Amino acid sequence: MTAQTVLDADAGVFDRQAALGTTHEQVIFCQDERSGLRAIIGIHHTGLGPALGGTRFYPYRSEQAALADVLRLSEGMTYKAAAVGLPLGGGKCVIIGDPLVRKTPELLHAYGRFVDSLAGRYITAADLGTTAEDMDEVGTATRHVVGRTEQAGGSGDTGWSTAYGVFQAMRAAAAVQWGTTGLAGRTVGVEGAGKVGYHLIGLLTAAGAQVVVTDPADGALQRIRAAYDSVRVSSAVIEDPIDVYAPCALGSTLTPASANALRASVVCGAANNQLQDRTVAATLADRGVVWVPDYIANAGGLIQANGERLGKSPQDVRADIEAISTSVTDVIVQAGQTGVTTAAVADAMARQRLARAAR
Known part of the structure; x- marks a missing residue:
């Protein structure tokens, strides 16, 4: 785990990983013009299993702040799974925007399609700004989601x-x-x-x-x-x-x-x-x-x-x-x-x- 680091606004993904001391396997920028989705998925490590981590929906002050957050959070998920002995890797997603304003079924469906395109390398769930009901919406576009409502066959909010x-x-x-x-x-x-x-x-x-x-x-x-x-x-x-x-x-x-x-x-x-x-x-x-x-x-x-x-x-x-x-x-x-x-x-x-x- 690494210290919080202040980075130059022009720093790219590799520069940010170096400054934060992380070595992510994959960072995916997701954008859907129709729904307004702007999201970043970070896959830190899949050596123990597929990367699993929640979806944070938050009004970040900048894309750089969102990137720094997803890099730290996804690395933390790797350590969390390893520390408690789970067969999982570390991943996370951040959706940029105010969930009270921007969150719509169309946006969640678009996000689900991006998750599905990763073919199980990343499994998503709810986090700050998202709910089990939101995961039901995401689940209409991908099966790589957990934490859905019990009515939808999931285990409910975590x-x-x-x-x-x-x-x-x-x-x-x-x-x-x-x-x-x-x-x-x-x-x-x-x-x-x-x-x-x-x-x-x-x-x-x-x-x-x-x-x-x-x-x-x-x-x-x-x-x-x-x-x-x-x-x-x-x-x-x-x-x-x-x-x-x-x-x-x-x-x-x-x-x-x-x-x-x-x-x-x-x-x-x-x-x-x-x-x-x-x-x-x-x-x-x-x-x-x-x-x-x-x-x-x-x-x-x-x-x-x-x-x-x-x-x-x-x-x-x-x-x-x-x-x-x-x-x-x-x-x-x-x-x-x-x-x-x-x-x-x-x-x-x-x-x-x-x-x-x-x-």
């Missing part, structure tokens, strides 16, 4: 599975940090109350945790207030006196400054690319803060998608998600024994599996 994986990872980190798997009485700050954050808050409140939440969308906060009257709203949970910080929105919230100001003892959330750069992992470790590598904590959705692809039962998928806690414990314990960061341990574990596959 939001709950992602949240459940984060919850299991958080319990494991709590066990190492405080000697108990219980989160009862602990204060957890959840940053982002979207489809993953919402389910995570439900799991935490059921476990007896005190939850503080922040989200820029009033609608998301109103939904939380209506469902969980014990949840407190904050303008910035990362600055609050909390035990656990759970970033569940966009990445790079852990900067050198925020890592030094953080009052939590555990960081475990669903957001991708939480660290602005790898020096932040060392800062957290030096302060005694346990950081659960994001691509392990948030692997529940990928595990569900892979289970759908392989025809696994919901019970087996749930058991696979619960096994995330074992991976988290192994990473934290090994980091403590070797004196390196949890980020370094998790990266090494993933690279070892990728190297075995290459051999």
